[in-house]
Amino acid sequence: MTLSDETPGGAGMHVHRLLDEAFAGVEMGPEQQDLKEEMRGNLVARVAELTAAGMGEPAAARRAVDELGDVRGILDATEPQPGPSGAAWQSRRVRPDPAFAVRTVVLSALATAGLVVLALAATLVDMPFAAQVVAVVVVAAVAGAITADALRQETTGSHPMPPARAAGYGAAMLLAVAALGAGWLYLRDAGLPWLIAGALVLVVAAALFTYLGATQTNRHKAWVVRQQQEAYGSDRFTEDPAAAARFGIYTVTVWLVAAAAFLALTLTAGWAWSWLAVVGGFVAMTVLIARMLFAPKP
Amino acid sequence: MVDNSRDVLAADLLRGHTDTIVLGVLRREDRYGFEIFKRIRDATGGRHEIKEATLYATYRRLMKDGLIEAYWGDESQGGRRKYYRITDAGRAVYRRNAAAWAATRDIIDTLLDLDDGSRSSDTTVRRSS
Numbered sequence: 001m002t003l004s005d006e007t008p009g010g011a012g013m014h015v016h017r018l019l020d021e022a023f024a025g026v027e028m029g030p031e032q033q034d035l036k037e038e039m040r041g042n043l044v045a046r047v048a049e050l051t052a053a054g055m056g057e058p059a060a061a062r063r064a065v066d067e068l069g070d071v072r073g074i075l076d077a078t079e080p081q082p083g084p085s086g087a088a089w090q091s092r093r094v095r096p097d098p099a100f101a102v103r104t105v106v107l108s109a110l111a112t113a114g115l116v117v118l119a120l121a122a123t124l125v126d127m128p129f130a131a132q133v134v135a136v137v138v139v140a141a142v143a144g145a146i147t148a149d150a151l152r153q154e155t156t157g158s159h160p161m162p163p164a165r166a167a168g169y170g171a172a173m174l175l176a177v178a179a180l181g182a183g184w185l186y187l188r189d190a191g192l193p194w195l196i197a198g199a200l201v202l203v204v205a206a207a208l209f210t211y212l213g214a215t216q217t218n219r220h221k222a223w224v225v226r227q228q229q230e231a232y233g234s235d236r237f238t239e240d241p242a243a244a245a246r247f248g249i250y251t252v253t254v255w256l257v258a259a260a261a262f263l264a265l266t267l268t269a270g271w272a273w274s275w276l277a278v279v280g281g282f283v284a285m286t287v288l289i290a291r292m293l294f295a296p297k298p
Numbered sequence: 299m300v301d302n303s304r305d306v307l308a309a310d311l312l313r314g315h316t317d318t319i320v321l322g323v324l325r326r327e328d329r330y331g332f333e334i335f336k337r338i339r340d341a342t343g344g345r346h347e348i349k350e351a352t353l354y355a356t357y358r359r360l361m362k363d364g365l366i367e368a369y370w371g372d373e374s375q376g377g378r379r380k381y382y383r384i385t386d387a388g389r390a391v392y393r394r395n396a397a398a399w400a401a402t403r404d405i406i407d408t409l410l411d412l413d414d415g416s417r418s419s420d421t422t423v424r425r426s427s
Contacts, residue, residue: 217385
């Protein structure tokens with residue numbers, strides 16, 4: 001088919017029409033719709049590039065769509081393939097790095113020593129204030145170092161965290177522990193500035209944790225992610241929202257009845273028996289979950 | 299003919315690294331599909347381009363493996379763009395694959411040079427004599 005240059009609609013019109021043609025006859029689900037929308041954005045960008053190079057809009061649209069090739073081919077290629085199950089867990093096992101284990105033990109010993117110093121200062125021994133400050137600094141630094149070190153480790157289920165991000169978590173942990181330490185020193189008769197400084201540092205630590213948490217991306221290995229997806233898709237309430245709604249109604253009913261029975265039994269038979277109503281409600285709830293969430297496969 | 303078969307071989311070799319190449323493109327900033335395609339095409343001076351069809355499948359596989367995440371941009375004009383962001387897992391896999399490739403490349407370079415090295419030293423010997 002040919003499109004005339006005068007087709008109205010401006011930039012992208014041709015792309016939209018050609019894209020609809022390419023997807024004609026394809027059974028559209030959310031997955032296909034998503035792919036189509038993604039392709040649309042990319043095609044518009046490609047057409048913009050071609051027209052910027054001097055090509056006419058309709059020809060550019062035609063060319064961009066042609067470059068894509070057969071849409072069905074792409075759809076087939078993006079069909080999810082069943083991955084291998086968790087059977088090969090052994091082969092994926094990552095043993096902890098012995099050096100890391102040793103580092104952690106040594107650092108923990110150091111932190112424990114710092115805590116012992118603080119505990120002694122608080123109870124038995126008369127310790128110079130400077131020594132207590134040093135102890136707090138040591139404990140905070142060790143906590144930060146252990147945190148960062150642990151996040152840098154590859155485990156069976158997770159990739160190591162990038163160095164900068166791991167260092168960020170380590171720094172946040174250091175600041176948080178240092179803030180607690182400053183608070184403790186304030187309680188140990190240090191001046192008010194310690195409390196204020198501690199509070200400020202705590203705010204910085206919280207902000208840092210918040211930033212890191214909000215920008216955190218997946219760190220799990222592919223096989224863990226796949227397993228999670230499979231597990232997620234298989235529970236009944238995500239597959240069948242009506243069942244989830246029924247479950248909600250049943251839950252309210254069960255507990256209303258239990259509460260009424262509890263009240264009635266308390267007023268008639270007394271405390272000795274009324275608690276059975278709550279147990280009954282709990283049992284009914286458990287059976288309900290077993291029957292509804294993990295419904296036997298037909 | 300010879301040229302052609304060489305191109306096919308290089309393309310095969312490159313195809314095996316599509317995932318890593320895409321992860322590498324996303325390493326610095328989030329990008330959308332055509333941007334990724336263009337960066338790969340332009341970076342090689344047009345000598346190599348990964349088919350868009352291949353890339354669409356790659357994005358979906360990488361997402362399924364948790365190596366990248368997708369989100370829609372807020373373009374109001376034309377088509378909205380689907381941006382991809384690399385995850386920490388993606389960075390780890392990229393780094394590992396890049397290291398594996400560097401090691402492999404060194405070994406292959408060494409092995410391919412074995413013969414060349416001796417021959418060139420032969421010629422120098424012959425020339426000097």
